[in-house]
Amino acid sequence: MAHYDMLVIGTGPAGQKAAVQAAKLGKKVGVIERNEVVGGVCINTGTIPSKSLREAVLYLSGFRQRSLYGAGYRLKQTITIEDLAVRSQHVIRNEIRIVQNQMARNRVEMIFGTAGFVDPHRLRIHHAAGAVEHTADFIVIAVGTEPARPAHIPFDDRHIIDTDGLLTLNHVPTSIVIVGGGVIGTEYASILATLGVPVTLIDKRPRLLEFVDAEIIAALQRQMKDIGVTLYHNEEVVGIQKAANGDITVTLQQARPVTTTTLMYAIGRVGATRWLNLEQAGLAADSRGRLTVNEHFQTPVPHIYAAGDIIGFPALASTSMQQGRHASCHAFGQPDRTDTALLPYGIYSIPEISMVGRNEEELTAAKVPFATGIARYREIARGQLIGDETGMLKLIFHRQTREVLGVHAIGEGATELIHIGQAVMAYHGKIDYFVDTVFNYPTLAECYKVAALDGINQLPRPWTPHP
Template sequence: MPDFDVLVLGSGPGGQKAAIAAAKLERRVAIVDRRQMVGGVCINTGTIPSKTLREAVLYLTGLNQREMYGQSYRVKEEITVSDLMVRTQHVIGREVDVIRSQLSRNHVAMLQGTGRFLDPHTVGVVDESGRETKVTADKIIIATGTRPARPESVEFDDQTIIDSDDILGLERVPDSMVVVGAGVIGIEYASMFAALGTKVTVVERRDRMLDFVDLEIVEALKYHLRDLAVTFRFGETVAAVERRPRGAITLLESGKRIPAETVMYSAGRQGMTAALGLESAGLAADERGRIPVDEWYRTAVPHIYAVGDVIGFPALAATSMEQGRLAAHHACDEPVSGIHRLQPIGIYTIPEIAFVGKTEDELTRAHIPFEVGISRYRELARGQIIGDTYGMLKLLVSPEDRSLLGVHVFGTGATELLHIGQTVMGCGGTIDYLVDAVFNYPTLAESYKVAALDAMNKMRRVARFAD
């Protein structure tokens, strides 16, 4: 008889939810992770620290209040790294306590150390002293997450040339920074440091950033980042980074030289599978450390599952949680429906971006007709009250049945506001509901009614001309 029914490798969002779901189904469950990494990368170096850092930046810089009190308004004139870290460390500590409590309440055994496969049903757990304990399990769920990819040609030193995990270890807020890579993580940190007053230059080899986001929303973000003095170098590739006494010089293949105190590489992420001993379980990862799975998150070995960032796109904490729950149910032979087709995307730049469904470009390429309804925060009383006059909500609507094809939000509370549209779409609703619904006043949620009316009026005008 195995030691456990379900063994989970990794205590991040996917692993944690998988372990608790299996425990709720009255299985014997254990979770393996290092003592200092309870909660995984999400809690300790990724999602939670970066989003808490963002809140600290917004508060201490007074950025959101400058529409009311002037461009020179700041809560604190000289913002230090310790000012930012106080809030971050507090939230990390509380979140770790919450996770430990949840695992304990659900009788999930916590095995401290790093796990590696010895055979398909056996995992060796190596603790801090180097002692290995063998653990067997009927089903195993891999949720080890990812780490920032580090190109071998780059000499990282954790202060001058860093990756996103090193941000929390900076000794001071740099006066200037080069961000290599305009993906989600790169742009989030670029916007935070720009808000702090750092002169930021973003270098991206592609011709645009966030190419999966609606172009109009991206253009709005670029405008605001440029307003924070961010410089963009699109279509550029970094040839070398030369360390200097006062920082580093980034050399581009085009011949440009960009001096900066700090260079942050945001060159994607690598699955943390190298030390798992996958070959002993009959498994293999791709060149980026990702493990292929089927629709139920089973690997090539049917009793071993993988969830979260380690399986690749979309690599979001929210989807990882749901993947963990679904994998645990399937592993425990409990009936469960697949993950919902509508996956919300939230990008915590300054200002926020969030969307669900299709973009204009996707609909145009697919020859699907649509109408656009837009509401701008400056037209809403709540927008004026909070000092956000640039935010917007955009609905993409089918003129055939008035269903929602996509919802795109830019501005304060975008990641929260999005879920109203997600719910309407998920329930098969139309903009008729949004037109007829009564929203609290004054709220940002009113933007749905304004945008729905805008789309409805445009469709009515088309119908009039067609008669």
């Protein structure tokens, strides 16, 4: 048994950064990981593998060059699962090494095994050789999530899979039905359609991703249909039958049944808390396995913190990292601040989407007077150079004060482009900033100037530059 200043459960983005931050403060830190490798869902089954898959598909399919060389252009005519796996495995191995080296450099002790609470300060870690107990002044729960697998869905991990299952298939699906139009379902639907797989995406909501600006989603849905995604909205699955030959028939509430070779169930994720014996620490998870925290990521037991996907929305690797750091700083009395009002959101569909700030629907509901300006990639030289003529950048700003209230983008590089708007918004900048500023040419950043001019020109005249 050993005593630590802090024990962290989980080596995903939140756990990594919580541990390293505490170590930087000179504390004795241990990190517990129940899998054989570090990195959590982010590196091993989620963010990194899915984004590596996306990049492999974009490259091998020649998708980025089709507007230049024609819709039939492909770099490789027959793309196998091995072709796609090479890139993913290369990136995963490198990311694992980076995390291992980071922990070693900062003298964070790695403890492999499955952790469960014995009492609020004590953890028992079960591993192949037995079990050991450790205590800590502070504990950070950063165990992440796992795919929801309802009992009524006949998962077989070959034909009927969850959102982690695609990356373990031994072949590219001949066709696929994806149930659930959330972020993961939307990303995989567009990636597989770009690869040439017939995709049917079924969602019970009236449109995809209702938290995203409606104009951006309308553009996404048009482009998804163009690449071969069949979308069913306001629809629910009422039955799943698998034939002897492996074909799957999906019965819908309203539309005709759909037959496919592969079905992915993508209706959310649940907190991976079932091993933790939370009741021994005086904690309880909600129906989705998530924990409740305050603004400093403290649970109802003050010396126990939780960070990352385990606390729910926004459940991003980027926000999880900041939450982990913040938790460690607060535990050891170091000042730290997390600006939750300006979190950028990235969705790695094809095309990718990113946003920061509020959208039109939110501002309308709040009765805020606003105006919008739009720049389309086809108007920008860089858009022509990279072969993306369908992307767009949208600025939303206050009609009276001209302060920028939201930035929304779809297209190549959207998740990078968004940070310019985020920085301006952080300092309560006005739309005039983009009008007055010179951007490199040719770049996608020029979209900000074009969108700002478009927005300003819609205001009543005369208008004057800001003082």
